[in-house]
Amino acid sequence: MKTTELQSVKQRYNIVGNCEALNRALDVALQVAPTDLSVLIVGESGVGKEIIPRVIHDNSPRRREKYFAINCGSIPEGTIDSELFGHIKGSFTGAINDSPGYFGVANKGTLFLDEVGELPMATQARLLRVLENGEYIPVGATEVRKTDVRIVAATNVNIRQAISEGRFREDLYYRLNQVPVQMPPLRERGEDIVLLFRLFALQMAEKYHMDKVVLTDEAKHLLMRYKWPGNVRQLKNITEQISILSTDRQITPEILARFIPQDQETTQLATIHSEGEHSFENEREILYKILFELRSNVNDMRREMSTLKKQMEDVKGNAPTQITPSQLSTLTTQLSTVNSQLSTVNSQLSTVNSAEDAVAEEYVEPEIESLNLNDLSRQMLEKALERNGGNRKKAAAELGISDRTLYRRLKQYGMDK
Ligand SMILES: Nc1ncnc2c1ncn2[C@@H]1O[C@H](COP(=O)(O)OP(=O)(O)OP(=O)(O)O)[C@@H](O)[C@H]1O
Numbered sequence: 001m002k003t004t005e006l007q008s009v010k011q012r013y014n015i016v017g018n019c020e021a022l023n024r025a026l027d028v029a030l031q032v033a034p035t036d037l038s039v040l041i042v043g044e045s046g047v048g049k050e051i052i053p054r055v056i057h058d059n060s061p062r063r064r065e066k067y068f069a070i071n072c073g074s075i076p077e078g079t080i081d082s083e084l085f086g087h088i089k090g091s092f093t094g095a096i097n098d099s100p101g102y103f104g105v106a107n108k109g110t111l112f113l114d115e116v117g118e119l120p121m122a123t124q125a126r127l128l129r130v131l132e133n134g135e136y137i138p139v140g141a142t143e144v145r146k147t148d149v150r151i152v153a154a155t156n157v158n159i160r161q162a163i164s165e166g167r168f169r170e171d172l173y174y175r176l177n178q179v180p181v182q183m184p185p186l187r188e189r190g191e192d193i194v195l196l197f198r199l200f201a202l203q204m205a206e207k208y209h210m211d212k213v214v215l216t217d218e219a220k221h222l223l224m225r226y227k228w229p230g231n232v233r234q235l236k237n238i239t240e241q242i243s244i245l246s247t248d249r250q251i252t253p254e255i256l257a258r259f260i261p262q263d264q265e266t267t268q269l270a271t272i273h274s275e276g277e278h279s280f281e282n283e284r285e286i287l288y289k290i291l292f293e294l295r296s297n298v299n300d301m302r303r304e305m306s307t308l309k310k311q312m313e314d315v316k317g318n319a320p321t322q323i324t325p326s327q328l329s330t331l332t333t334q335l336s337t338v339n340s341q342l343s344t345v346n347s348q349l350s351t352v353n354s355a356e357d358a359v360a361e362e363y364v365e366p367e368i369e370s371l372n373l374n375d376l377s378r379q380m381l382e383k384a385l386e387r388n389g390g391n392r393k394k395a396a397a398e399l400g401i402s403d404r405t406l407y408r409r410l411k412q413y414g415m416d417k
Pocket residue numbers: 014015016017043044045046047048049050051155156196232233236343
């Protein structure tokens with residue numbers, strides 16, 4: 001692939017970075033675009049997987065047909081088959097109309113199945129069939145329907161492990177993975193990290209009409225040494241926080257260190273502090289600001305959810321018309337907004353947790369404040385464990401903290417028994 005072609009794709013999609021692994025991923029996407037081969041995009045959370053299916057669709061002969069992005073992890077198990085493959089009126093309570101499902105409405109177009117590793121086994125079987133011969137049977141129907149849909153899927157979970165644990169069909173994996181696209185983690189992208197910081201800082205400066213923050217050379221090095229567990233999404237969040245919260249526009253390593261989580265497993269940043277410089281006041285201040293942002297994000301998410309709910313009710317009550325593709329597309333966009341807000345909240349939670357760790361480990365706070373923070377942290381822990389059926393590993397992953405940190409906290413709160 002010519003460099004100029006790659007550059008123009010990057011420009012068109014606002015993709016920043018020149019590292020070899022990113023170029024390779026885009027190159028594969030462009031080469032496979034004109035075919036009907038299924039593509040499986042793999043990579044950690046926040047690496048930018050969602051850009052690839054768009055590039056593939058827009059550069060394929062299907063570019064003028066429908067494109068839908070579906071987050072398989074966010075659709076309840078009970079409704080996913082009917083969402084994907086449609087249903088017949090009366091086939092279950094609430095099925096007041098026939099519905100074509102995504103495979104019906106996306107005929108001739110492209111479906112992006114995000115978080116495909118989350119699909120229930122029964123849905124995997126249906127998906128395999130439609131991938132093999134374009135055939136599917138809507139829920140409650142008896143005849144087979146045909147569709148011509150190109151599939152691009154993505155996952156941030158280890159599918160091989162899911163296969164060995166019997167949670168993902170191996171035959172489906174091979175069928176989806178006709179062409180793999182590997183998105184590199186941010187920590188392996190070298191100078192691209194600085195370029196991305198510059199992009200996000202510029203976007204913030206333009207959005208809020210302020211001077212953009214710039215990194216000193218030492219700060220650039222620091223940024224490149226950090227492990228970025230939340231990848232580009234985390235870098236974006238942190239750049240936005242710095243842009244808004246830093247009174248200095250020249251960002252030094254000391255300023256950066258206040259915004260980057262101080263978890264020793266993910267960063268070496270602690271070493272830049274000399275004893276006298278370490279400012280717990282700042283850490284606490286940031287913690288409060290992030291909590292404040294977190295609250296406003298959750299509120300945004302609630303608003304988005306209630307709009308979504310209303311839309312769904314409207315669509316349901318709209319008998320006897322079917323859900324139109326444009327309604328479906330609006331709902332999909334809203335779902336994706338909710339999902340992206342969820343990701344932001346998760347990443348902020350992880351920042352809160354790490355900052356809180358730093359405060360808890362090294363500073364004895366006045367009783368009242370520490371009570372509030374500890375209460376909050378304990379509640380988050382309890383909720384996360386509850387949501388994950390007591391599985392500590394999963395709860396830690398959801399909270400964005402290491403297993404070790406989770407165990408330490410459980411012990412701290414007497415919850416380790
Ligand atoms: N190379 C890049 N240039 C500019 N922005 C990027 C780049 N890569 C990722 N981003 C931005 O980073 C954010 C996260 O990307 P995206 O949502 O695609 O992650 P993901 O890999 O799908 O993560 P997850 O597995 O958690 O869903 C988005 O806002 C995206 O626009």
